[in-house]
Amino acid sequence: MNYIMVFHANLHYSGLRPEKYEFCIRKSYERIFDLFNGRFKGVKYCFEASGFTIDMMAKLTPDVLAKLRKAVESGQCEFMGSPYAHSIMTNFHYEDGLQACKIAMETYQRHLGLKPRTAWNPECCWKKDIPEIYKEAGFDIMSLDWDSYLISSRPEVAAIEQNPDKGAKDGSSMPWFDIDPDTPTLHWPVKISDGMTGIYRSDRVSAQTLYYLMSANDIPVDDNQKKNVTLESLLKTIDHWSGKKKEGYLICYAEDAEYVGTTGYFFLKHFGKHQVFDDNPAAIGLLSNYIDALLERGQFAHVTDAVDNSPKLEDPVVIEENMAWHRTYATAWAKTPSALACDPYCHMLSEKLRSMEGKIITAEEEILYKKAWFHLICAENSDGRWPPFPKKPGNFNVYYIWDQLCKTQSAIQQLEGTDFKLIPSTEINPETCIN
16 A cells, blocks of 8 residues: 655644744654654655745754755655645635745745645635646646545535534534545545646545544543544554555545644644644654554555556546535635635735736836735735634734735835725734834
């Protein structure tokens, strides 16, 4: 069996303050790089990071970024890309998504000397034109959510698993339909369109790995809330979903890299404990034991290996509009109080910038135009809109959005030589909005 691990890095994370960026990089990302460069040298893995995350690594921890670049250049690590600021692209205009991916591609080229083939689609949020955005930006592979596909294409699955609340943070409490683990779409790449291939990940596997990585943490939670996943039970999950045929590929982890080394957002999300991004040193040992066990069962591969070395299934990619991973919807990000306050301004600024496109003539105008798009893309990051009510994003995450909207407006003012005014100053935190 071929196993794939994807570590997804996003420093725009809700509740992750800038002063903890370096802590998160060193306690999580660096531990991953060191593990695969040491104990598991030569074992393939995938690491994905937003353009913003790579920029922050270059600024704060160039030595760690050098480790990533070395792993990529050696062929051990497949680097995967995403929109620059980890935005939910289904909630914004096509051009916003395209600009976000193009800015990210420029960032990867600048810091890593490459343009990745595989796109991590944030939260696997789906709309029929999303693959075209990635394709136009230069990707030819993208991540897909198998659970969304099953719910959308099989009525018997939808009857059990479809989340009736389109604003829910996730559907982890709902039951699972019993699916044949040899179902081909779980194990083989699928053709989305000419020039774009998809590969499915599933909470049926990835979420269990995440719970396992958090199992050694001693933060107290109620016994009835605990999700106890031991290595033994996790391997039973792997053996089951590898199928009887043991053919093809299985993505055994495609989740946040931050959980390998920190507690990330886990205890706030699942247990309401306001302890985020604490050190979690036991996780790297748990990951090591897991990899050892997987190597006894098969070998590790890249996403590109699966696409380049396998026939592509012709099964149509049928996914309901706006569905997302964790059996929820993009609506969960679009309907939070923060999103309802900020998104109308994002949409209006996007419309303004799109109307100016054919009027950009000089090099100076081009610089200001790209600057305006850059700040708008940063304002559209998903984590300033997460989690849904009654919880709320960190104050910093929300202030950051307003700050980036203010900077977008300022660039447009400079570009036009006018006093164009859209953002209400009463919404801006004066401590963070600096023109």
